[in-house]
Amino acid sequence: xxxxxxxxxxxYERSPDQDRVSPKRHPVxxxxxxxxxxxxxxxxxxxxxxxxxxxxxxxxxxGSRAICFAKRPLEILDRLGCGERMVAKGVxxxxxxxxxxxxxxxxxxxxxxxxHQRPAFINLQQYYFEQFMVxxxxxxxxxxxxxxxxxxxxxxxxxxxxxxxxxxxxxxEGPYELEADWLVACDGANSPTRRxxxxxFVGEVFEDNFLIADVVMEADFPTERWFWFDPPFxxxxxxxxxxxxxxxxxxxxxxxxxxxxxKELKPExxxxxxxxxxxxxxxxELEWSSxxxxxxxLMEKFHHGRVIFAGDSAHLVSPFGARGANSGxxxxxxxxxxxNLILEGKAPVSLLDSYDAERIHGAxxxxxxxTRSTDFxxxxxxxxxxFRDAVLNLAERHAFARPFVNSGRLSVPCxxxxxxxxxxxxxxxxxxxxxxxxxxxxxPLGDGYLLPKLGGRFTLLTINADAPDEVEQGGITxxxxxxxxxxxxxxxxxxxxxxxAPSAVYLIRPDQxxxxxxxxxxxxxxxxxxxxxxxxx
Amino acid sequence: MAKLTLTPNIDLPDDFYAELIEAHxxxxxTESDALNARLVLIFANHIGDRAVLAEAIRVAxxxx
Ligand SMILES: Cc1cc2nc3c(=O)[nH]c(=O)nc-3n(C[C@H](O)[C@H](O)[C@H](O)COP(=O)(O)OP(=O)(O)OC[C@H]3O[C@@H](n4cnc5c(N)ncnc54)[C@H](O)[C@@H]3O)c2cc1C
Numbered sequence: 106x107x108x109x110x111x112x113x114x115x116x117y118e119r120s121p122d123q124d125r126v127s128p129k130r131h132p133v134x135x136x137x138x139x140x141x142x143x144x145x146x147x148x149x150x151x152x153x154x155x156x157x158x159x160x161x162x163x164x165x166x167x168g169s170r171a172i173c174f175a176k177r178p179l180e181i182l183d184r185l186g187c188g189e190r191m192v193a194k195g196v197x198x199x200x201x202x203x204x205x206x207x208x209x210x211x212x213x214x215x216x217x218x219x220x221h222q223r224p225a226f227i228n229l230q231q232y233y234f235e236q237f238m239v240x241x242x243x244x245x246x247x248x249x250x251x252x253x254x255x256x257x258x259x260x261x262x263x264x265x266x267x268x269x270x271x272x273x274x275x276x277x278e279g280p281y282e283l284e285a286d287w288l289v290a291c292d293g294a295n296s297p298t299r300r301x302x303x304x305x306f307v308g309e310v311f312e313d314n315f316l317i318a319d320v321v322m323e324a325d326f327p328t329e330r331w332f333w334f335d336p337p338f339x340x341x342x343x344x345x346x347x348x349x350x351x352x353x354x355x356x357x358x359x360x361x362x363x364x365x366x367x368k369e370l371k372p373e374x375x376x377x378x379x380x381x382x383x384x385x386x387x388x389x390e391l392e393w394s395s396x397x398x399x400x401x402x403l404m405e406k407f408h409h410g411r412v413i414f415a416g417d418s419a420h421l422v423s424p425f426g427a428r429g430a431n432s433g434x435x436x437x438x439x440x441x442x443x444x445n446l447i448l449e450g451k452a453p454v455s456l457l458d459s460y461d462a463e464r465i466h467g468a469x470x471x472x473x474x475x476t477r478s479t480d481f482x483x484x485x486x487x488x489x490x491x492f493r494d495a496v497l498n499l500a501e502r503h504a505f506a507r508p509f510v511n512s513g514r515l516s517v518p519c520x521x522x523x524x525x526x527x528x529x530x531x532x533x534x535x536x537x538x539x540x541x542x543x544x545x546x547x548x549p550l551g552d553g554y555l556l557p558k559l560g561g562r563f564t565l566l567t568i569n570a571d572a573p574d575e576v577e578q579g580g581i582t583x584x585x586x587x588x589x590x591x592x593x594x595x596x597x598x599x600x601x602x603x604x605x606a607p608s609a610v611y612l613i614r615p616d617q618x619x620x621x622x623x624x625x626x627x628x629x630x631x632x633x634x635x636x637x638x639x640x641x642x
Numbered sequence: 643m644a645k646l647t648l649t650p651n652i653d654l655p656d657d658f659y660a661e662l663i664e665a666h667x668x669x670x671x672t673e674s675d676a677l678n679a680r681l682v683l684i685f686a687n688h689i690g691d692r693a694v695l696a697e698a699i700r701v702a703x704x705x706x
Binding site: 488495496505506 | 680
């Protein structure tokens with residue numbers, strides 16, 4: 106059977122832009138049709154911003170790569186019109202088991218807070234993830250939305266000018282040029298754009314290698330995440346087993362720093378490892394294998410004049426905790442509405458400074474978290490290993506030690522605390538996790554869930570409070586969503602949005618982060634908050 | 643805020659000290675280090691208060 110990652114999904118086609126004498130100017134050009142480039146393009150096209158995506162390739166990600174997608178990206182994908190197909194295909198898991206040496210030391214339930222439409226996590230191969238996004242692009246095209254993917258278009262030079270960018274592209278039929286008001290580089294960890302513009306990518310490489318094998322097998326293991334510290338089949342190292350759809354299992358072997366890559370990747374070597382793990386009789390087929398090294402790197406700024414970086418091109422984290430694609434989608438969620446307002450002339454270009462402030466904060470938080478996981482999994486010193494093993498030994502018998510066990514932490518979105526777009530919190534007694542800057546937590550309502558009702562525009566969420574149906578300020582409209590106690594059968598709305606307060610009015614940004622909150626509607630304050638959330642105060 | 647106790651607080655200190663040393667009897671250096679690490683974690687959890695723990699780390703580092 107041909108795998109989806111072997112099929113050409115957006116083959117090269119000649120564009121009329123290639124036959125022009127002078128380069129065609131587009132509002133937004135995106136380099137890279139990975140999950141991040143596609144996410145941004147879908148977001149823009151849904152808002153009727155014309156967007157062209159260039160990719161040197163014409164297929165989805167080769168092999169599974171990312172497999173864990175957390176709740177927040179799924180919520181973003183709902184807004185992009187492709188969350189449902191991801192969740193329907195994905196595998197949900199709730200039980201994690203941790204093994205040390207030959208024994209299971211404990212198991213944990215991944216118990217997310219109840220009352221959210223989306224699960225804490227799904228496992229899904231990155232090639233499906235990208236395929237579903239490409240399908241969504243095709244749907245939008247059928248609806249007449251202005252979105253194009255150009256496969257076989259390799260960007261070879263980028264010029265960053267004060268009011269536009271200049272892009273040189275190679276295709277199977279020769280070179281051509283384009284101009285763009287805004288160029289977004291979603292061209293991955295080795296970002297050619299970053300190199301062409303001579304920009305730094307500072308950070309550290311962890312001196313370790315991981316061998317990933319995705320195997321297809323009819324195993325009757327339950328759908329659980331199994332993590333081994335120092336198991337007999339991989340002494341002194343760790344291993345991870347995770348289930349993906351279609352009976353594909355991800356096995357991750359830590360293999361150390363001094364290795365012979367070519368030898369390790371030989372099928373007979375992988376076979377030896379798989380049989381040591383599952384026993385000599387195991388029947389399986391190897392779908393994909395790869396060796397990777399962890400890196401944590403960050404650009405000093407994501408926004409450089411008319412060129413903006415998003416996803417792996419801007420920041421890299423180690424895979425433990427599943428933060429790469431997850432955080433990249435949060436970049437596009439943050440960037441899409443800002444670019445849209447700037448292109449419509451409704452917000453100043455300086456609004457993009459908040460993209461830097463907010464998303465660099467997010468990337469730094471991810472790097473801290475994944476570095477801590479990596480330090481636990483691969484202790485960097487003798488004493489660090491002594492404590493790690495002490496934690497694991499204690500965890501087997503005593504609950505207190507279990508929270509220290511760190512085999513990767515669940516990726517959760519960050520709050521944009523201190524963002525220049527936040528209006529100081531005015532809701533006395535309001536819950537901390539819906540403070541200005543925070544991503545809105547979901548809530549079950551009588552007829553569905555809260556997040557889908559927030560859509561992708563400015564919303565004035567009123568709870569037990571009066572307000573006009575719409576507030577228009579400087580070309581930006583905030584639409585009211587009126588809720589009250591009768592919409593809150595579970596009490597979650599009150600718990601998550603009111604706390605001690607009897608009523609509340611929230612201004613919510615198009616990316617579903619809280620911009621401001623008040624005890625009741627005050628026209629001047631809400632207008633100030635809209636201006637502030639759009640970079641005008 | 644709770645405060646780190648730095649005045650004598652253990653009854654029969656000679657007995658406790660002997661008990662601590664005896665716990666390491668017959669252990670190799672590796673086993674002893676592991677025991678100490680487990681003890682530190684158990685004590686730390688019992689204290690719980692982050693400010694007190696941070697203070698204890700500071701005091702211990704200074705005395706060395
Ligand atoms: C083993 C592994 C496991 C992972 N697990 C997870 C996980 O569980 N969860 C998670 O969230 N993340 C995970 N990640 C990270 C995740 O895969 C990446 O974060 C994600 O792919 C980044 O997407 P992107 O769109 O930024 O870049 P990419 O997916 O790398 O896409 C970049 C695109 O740019 C194109 N391109 C590059 N140069 C040019 C050029 N000059 N011209 C035109 N096009 C160009 C490429 O063809 C490519 O399509 C994992 C990664 C690895 C390697």
